[in-house]
Structure formats: C-alpha cells, structure tokens
Amino acid sequence: MVLEEECQVTFATWLALLVAGPGSLVVLAWFLRDVMRMRSRPPDQTERSAETTARTSSDRNGDE
Amino acid sequence: MPQSGTGMAEHWTALDSAILVVYLLGMLVIGWIALRRIRVFEDWFLAGRGLTTPILVATLVSTYYGLDVTLGSSELSFYEGVSAFFVYSAPFYLFYAACALLVAPRLKRLTASTLPEAMVGFYGPSAGRAAALASFFYSAPILSVTGMGLIGEAVFGWNPVLCAAVGAGLALIYTLMGGLLADALTDTVQFAIMCVTIAIATAFALHQVGGHAVLAERLGAEMLSPRGSLALSDLLVYFLIAASPLIEPAFYQRIFAGTSLRAVRTALLIGLVIWAAYDWLVVYLGLVGQDFVASGRLSGDFDNSAILLQVCAELLPTGLLGLFIAGLFASAMSTVDSYTLIAAGNIVYDGVQPMLKRKFSDRALLRATRWAAAGTLGVALLLALRFDRLRDAWIFMATILISTVLVPMVIGLFAPRLARPRAGTWSAWTGFGCAVALFLLVETFGVWDAEEETRVLGSWQREYAILITLPASALAFTAGAWSSKRSAK
Numbered sequence: 001m002v003l004e005e006e007c008q009v010t011f012a013t014w015l016a017l018l019v020a021g022p023g024s025l026v027v028l029a030w031f032l033r034d035v036m037r038m039r040s041r042p043p044d045q046t047e048r049s050a051e052t053t054a055r056t057s058s059d060r061n062g063d064e
Numbered sequence: 065m066p067q068s069g070t071g072m073a074e075h076w077t078a079l080d081s082a083i084l085v086v087y088l089l090g091m092l093v094i095g096w097i098a099l100r101r102i103r104v105f106e107d108w109f110l111a112g113r114g115l116t117t118p119i120l121v122a123t124l125v126s127t128y129y130g131l132d133v134t135l136g137s138s139e140l141s142f143y144e145g146v147s148a149f150f151v152y153s154a155p156f157y158l159f160y161a162a163c164a165l166l167v168a169p170r171l172k173r174l175t176a177s178t179l180p181e182a183m184v185g186f187y188g189p190s191a192g193r194a195a196a197l198a199s200f201f202y203s204a205p206i207l208s209v210t211g212m213g214l215i216g217e218a219v220f221g222w223n224p225v226l227c228a229a230v231g232a233g234l235a236l237i238y239t240l241m242g243g244l245l246a247d248a249l250t251d252t253v254q255f256a257i258m259c260v261t262i263a264i265a266t267a268f269a270l271h272q273v274g275g276h277a278v279l280a281e282r283l284g285a286e287m288l289s290p291r292g293s294l295a296l297s298d299l300l301v302y303f304l305i306a307a308s309p310l311i312e313p314a315f316y317q318r319i320f321a322g323t324s325l326r327a328v329r330t331a332l333l334i335g336l337v338i339w340a341a342y343d344w345l346v347v348y349l350g351l352v353g354q355d356f357v358a359s360g361r362l363s364g365d366f367d368n369s370a371i372l373l374q375v376c377a378e379l380l381p382t383g384l385l386g387l388f389i390a391g392l393f394a395s396a397m398s399t400v401d402s403y404t405l406i407a408a409g410n411i412v413y414d415g416v417q418p419m420l421k422r423k424f425s426d427r428a429l430l431r432a433t434r435w436a437a438a439g440t441l442g443v444a445l446l447l448a449l450r451f452d453r454l455r456d457a458w459i460f461m462a463t464i465l466i467s468t469v470l471v472p473m474v475i476g477l478f479a480p481r482l483a484r485p486r487a488g489t490w491s492a493w494t495g496f497g498c499a500v501a502l503f504l505l506v507e508t509f510g511v512w513d514a515e516e517e518t519r520v521l522g523s524w525q526r527e528y529a530i531l532i533t534l535p536a537s538a539l540a541f542t543a544g545a546w547s548s549k550r551s552a553k
Contacts, residue, residue: 009146009288010275013266013348019341021263024125027334028256031118
C-alpha cells in the first residue's frame, strides 16, 4: 500500500471519529428537541392520544 | 485460560467507579419514568407505536451493536487487520440499505407486531412457530451477557458469571418496568455514551500512536490489506451472515413501532452511516492493540476478546476510562434489554398464546411476558460460557435465524403470490432442523482446531453450516411449492 493511500485511511478514521462522536450528540440533541416539543403540546391532546392508543389496543387484544 | 486484564485494574480509580455507578443508577431512573406511561401491552412491547426518527436512530444503532460488535470486531481486526472492516462489516451496509429501502415499506403495510407474526400471516401457524423458535435462539442475549462478564473480570477482577448476572439483572429491571419505551429511552443515552467514548479513545490513539501509515510500517502491509488472509469460504459465510438485517427481529420490532415509514427509513439510513463510522473506529483500535502487543507496550498475556479494554486502559486518563467502561456496559445493556424483550415476546406472544389458541388479556400478556423476559436472561446466562469466541457465537445464532426465516420471509415480502403455506412451513422447519443438527454434529463429533480457532469435523468448520442450511431451506421451499401446486390440481 502506498503512503498516499495510508493517508486517506487515516483521513477516513478522522471522518469516522467526527460522525460517531459529534454525530451521535446531534442525534441526542434532535431527540431532546422532540421531547421538548411533546412536553409543550397541550396536555389534553397528549391525554387523548394515549387514551386512543389504549382503547385501540384493548379492542385488538380482546380484553378478558 | 489467559487472564483478561491485570493492566485494566491498575488504571481504574474511584472516579471511574463513581461515573459507572451514576450511569447504572441513571438507567434505573429512566426505567421508572417509562413505567408510569405503560397502560396496555402495546405500550410496553411497541412503545404505543410512537417512536420518532431520532429515538429510532439511537435504539437501532445501540441495539444492533452490542459487545459482540464492539469486542468481536476489535478482536477480529487484532488478528486479521482492516479486512475485519471490509470483509465482515461492509457487506452489512448493503443489507441495511436494502432493509431501509425495500423491506421496511413492505413491512409497514402488514398488521403484524413481530417477525413470527408476519410469518404466520404469510404461511400459517406452523411456520410462525419455527420463526418464533429461531428468533428466540437469535435474540437470547448470549453475546452481550458474555461480554459483560468479560468487562467485569477485566476491570474488577470479579468472577465473569457474577458480573454478567449483575449487568444483565440491571438491564432486566428497567426493561421489566418500562418495556420498549424504557428500552428505547435508555438506548438513546447509551447510544450517545458508546459512540462518544469510542470516538474519544480513537482521538487519543491517533494522537499517541499515529495513523495507518505508522501502523503499516510497524505491522506490515498485510494488516492493511482489505481482503486480509481469509479463505474464499470464510468470505462467503460472512457475506451470507450479513443478510441478517433483512430478517432482524429487533429491526422488525422497531419498524412496526415507528410512527411512520419515513421515520423508519430515515433512521435506518442515518444508522447505516453511524454503524460504518463505529465499525471503522473499533477496527482501528484493534489494530492499535496489535501494535501495542508487537511493541511490548501490552504483554499479550490476556484473552484477546478483551483487546479493546486493554488498549483503552493504556490510552485513556482517569475519569474518561470510567466513561468508556460505562459506554461498553451501555452497548451491552442496550442489546440485552432489547433482545430480552423480543425473546420474551417470542415465547408468550408468538409461542404460548397461539398454541393455547386463546387471546390473553393485556394484563395477562404483560405479566407472562415479564416472567418470560426473566427466564430468557437466565437461559442466556447459562449459554454464555458455551462459546470460545464471541464471533463464533454470533455466527451460530445468525445461522439459525437466516436458515429458518430468510427464504420464506423474502419470498413472502417480494413475491407474495408464491407464498404457499406448505412451502413456507417446509422451508422454515428444514432450515431450522439442518442448522441445529449440523451444530450438534460438529459439537459432538468435532475437535478443536487450534490453527483455525474453531471446532472442526474433518475439514468442515462449525461456522460453515450456513453454506448447507440456506440452500436446504430454499430447496424445501421449492419442494413445498411444487407439492402444494400438485395437491391443488
């Protein structure tokens, strides 16, 4: 393997480092933004959606 | 057996312990928070089918990449060089993309909740039972449980079975409390910890050791050859095993649990990029391990599965080492919790419930699946010490799943007109039976080959089973379809 290729491999390692490190933090920040949005939603809307989920699931499973 | 880490214990301090304890307690708190949102079985098992894109990215990446990848890939690169990335990891990316672009849209159209349920939809209950059994074998978190034992032994010098039991027990507690929601929330934190700590360790290695040019000079060009010294049969086995994302039970569960197809597809494609980056870093650290041993910086008198631990103990300062070990526990626990949940679902939802031919109430389903989760972890603990190398255990588990499910599932999804119940049932049971029979044959009559580092029967290696079982499953499908057609006439 020539030196130039080895430098490219090292560059790939730095790139992978940036994707895995800061990249995963970006995903975490994205998740936290979603959570904040959900929390700022009016409470009755969240409650109604949970009730719908519960009802639909109970219907499907046929509570005994 | 060589000791896995006297060096690690020397570097470990009270600050590292404190960081690890804070992480473990944090996971339990998340489980408790999720518990308050559980109302029905679907909330527990599929998080109310409400997982958004970022949480899907985190849970997919951290679940699929446990200690088997983290320790297994670094161990493989320690032996084989960068071919560990090109031969073992790279083929998976093709199938991740196929899963995102081709499989996910078709799965989203089904009303199923699990992989075996999808098989029942295509081929009927018998094929579903074979799929449930294969999925259970695949999902029992044997590898990560083994890995946690390895970490505990290396860091604290504890008995590996005890360490595995403690780590698995903690993952079990929050999974029992909060189900998939707790699993997905903990996965999000675990995902960030495992990726960031691997990135930090790599930065230290690049700074202290240097890039690949330096490593090539010290280790020889062969360690940087993409194909390495692997035989053609090994390459074929790795390629076939890489097809597992097409039928991955954890992928299916998350695809069913995603809020929309778009969220699932985006998450899988982002995950692909992060998986590739993570693989590359782990492989690089395995190479650094080889360099440390060659230069005498590490003695080499340890279990090579723990090479990553030894390298990071050498590289990282106090505090960061604790965070790194927390990251390793994170990668193990995120896999243990997810697959325990799936295996428990396989027993109760896909196994017992259809066999008794009655629908359980939500409360009964929840209770039974929680008990099954505890039982699954017990079985995983018992099996954890059966394999000598993490890679071998992974290949065995993937072989069982692929041999049983790949052919019928792919035909069911892409050519549903050919999906006859008899064809799917014959294919699934033939694949499953052949895989188990071949494994038992080599285990019973085979011998340990020190050069190949696996069990062999004559010149036949244990890991080659898929080369027979997958064609056998395809042949059985053809025979079943032909027989079904004849009966119809």
